Amino acid sequence: MNNKIELAPGYTVSRVLNGCWQLSQGHALDGPLDFSDVHKAFEELTEAGFTSFDCADIYTGAEEFIGEFIAEKKQDPSFKETDIQVHTKYVPDLQILDQVDFAFTESIIDRSRQRLHKDVLDAVQFHWWDYEVPGMIETAGYLNELRKQGKIRCVSVTNFDTDHLAMLIDAGIPVVSCQAQYSLFDRRPEKKLQQYCLDHGIHLICYGTLAGGFLAERYIGKKREEIIAETRSQVKYLQVIEDSLGWDGYQKLLLVLKETADRHGVGIPQVAARWVLDQPGVAAIVIGVRSSRHVHDNEKIFSFDLTDEEKKQLRELIDSYDNLPGEPFELERTVGSKYRNIMHMNINEEEQS
Numbered sequence: 001m002n003n004k005i006e007l008a009p010g011y012t013v014s015r016v017l018n019g020c021w022q023l024s025q026g027h028a029l030d031g032p033l034d035f036s037d038v039h040k041a042f043e044e045l046t047e048a049g050f051t052s053f054d055c056a057d058i059y060t061g062a063e064e065f066i067g068e069f070i071a072e073k074k075q076d077p078s079f080k081e082t083d084i085q086v087h088t089k090y091v092p093d094l095q096i097l098d099q100v101d102f103a104f105t106e107s108i109i110d111r112s113r114q115r116l117h118k119d120v121l122d123a124v125q126f127h128w129w130d131y132e133v134p135g136m137i138e139t140a141g142y143l144n145e146l147r148k149q150g151k152i153r154c155v156s157v158t159n160f161d162t163d164h165l166a167m168l169i170d171a172g173i174p175v176v177s178c179q180a181q182y183s184l185f186d187r188r189p190e191k192k193l194q195q196y197c198l199d200h201g202i203h204l205i206c207y208g209t210l211a212g213g214f215l216a217e218r219y220i221g222k223k224r225e226e227i228i229a230e231t232r233s234q235v236k237y238l239q240v241i242e243d244s245l246g247w248d249g250y251q252k253l254l255l256v257l258k259e260t261a262d263r264h265g266v267g268i269p270q271v272a273a274r275w276v277l278d279q280p281g282v283a284a285i286v287i288g289v290r291s292s293r294h295v296h297d298n299e300k301i302f303s304f305d306l307t308d309e310e311k312k313q314l315r316e317l318i319d320s321y322d323n324l325p326g327e328p329f330e331l332e333r334t335v336g337s338k339y340r341n342i343m344h345m346n347i348n349e350e351e352q353s
């Protein structure tokens, strides 16, 4: 399998994007990050061809950190801005959704361009916290206008359900990709979104593939009560595990993944990542980077093929448990749900001031 993919005519990205939520302030619960080590990871990942990054306007400090890395690269006269691709997000705060206009949208896009040291944002993934608040289609239209002005290369979305994505498509917004949580635990995109994206030429870009790191050898044989979440991401994926396979199913899955990984001379995370990449319509996955520990593992994701028998075994195992209810991000949108209660929905405004 090739580790690059053309997302739009003339625009190619790595099939594993370097995820930067893990760099945002307050994400690590197990102590401060060593940012010099993260910098080393960025150097090694980009040298190995993993040149694409995922971040967001609301990942506090992440756009700035990537931007400093790009600014350093720009010191080299042979470096071109397009050598590194950054997919950021535009996530207007819940509390100001009804006030979002073109000027506000442009100010956030310009702030991202400035922070990232990029004249053109390669992709802006749009999120709208509350479908009940009018303005979603108009706001996607502002991004499309900024694309026409040359400030954005691709307009994309994140955490949309099928019907609302269809509303944007029907309104003529040229959505290039849709970012969604998709993993061996969370197969909500398979209900409807995946087929819609396939039918409309929209690339799926998936996160949660390693369940915040829980899909790894070091969790084999662990009891639930021994686990303390090391990141905000793990707080969420503990809920996802409990509501899908449950702890026993998770432990069974780890053993099957381990056997599979051993056959191919790789590790559990590479099998879990490859499984998602092999699903129809999935262009790329995003794996969170918080140190240089795993940088050489990405290449291994492309070093083997899962056999039909292995795919069948994994499918039978996960299908014997519940999928999460609803469409992608539906639980997360539901007022009062434990998924919604762990999210921060008003960050941009604080960042502006």
Ligand SMILES: NC(=O)c1ccc[n+]([C@@H]2O[C@H](COP(=O)([O-])OP(=O)(O)OC[C@H]3O[C@@H](n4cnc5c(N)ncnc54)[C@H](OP(=O)(O)O)[C@@H]3O)[C@@H](O)[C@H]2O)c1
Pocket (backbone or CB within 6 Å): 018, 019, 020, 021, 022, 054, 055, 158, 159, 179, 180, 207, 208, 209, 210, 211, 212, 213, 214, 216, 230, 231, 233, 269, 270, 286, 287, 288, 289, 290, 291, 293, 294, 295, 297, 298
């Ligand atoms: N659109 C959205 O709403 C949304 C939501 C969540 C995430 N995302 C994006 O997706 C990215 C990934 O976040 P996630 O929460 O889904 O986490 P994830 O990628 O499932 O897990 C990341 C964790 O896995 C471990 N890891 C990283 N690379 C590894 C490798 N090659 N082998 C083994 N373990 C590895 C690391 O933990 P250790 O170093 O501790 O082992 C890391 O903290 C984020 O950074 C963000 O860019 C987007």
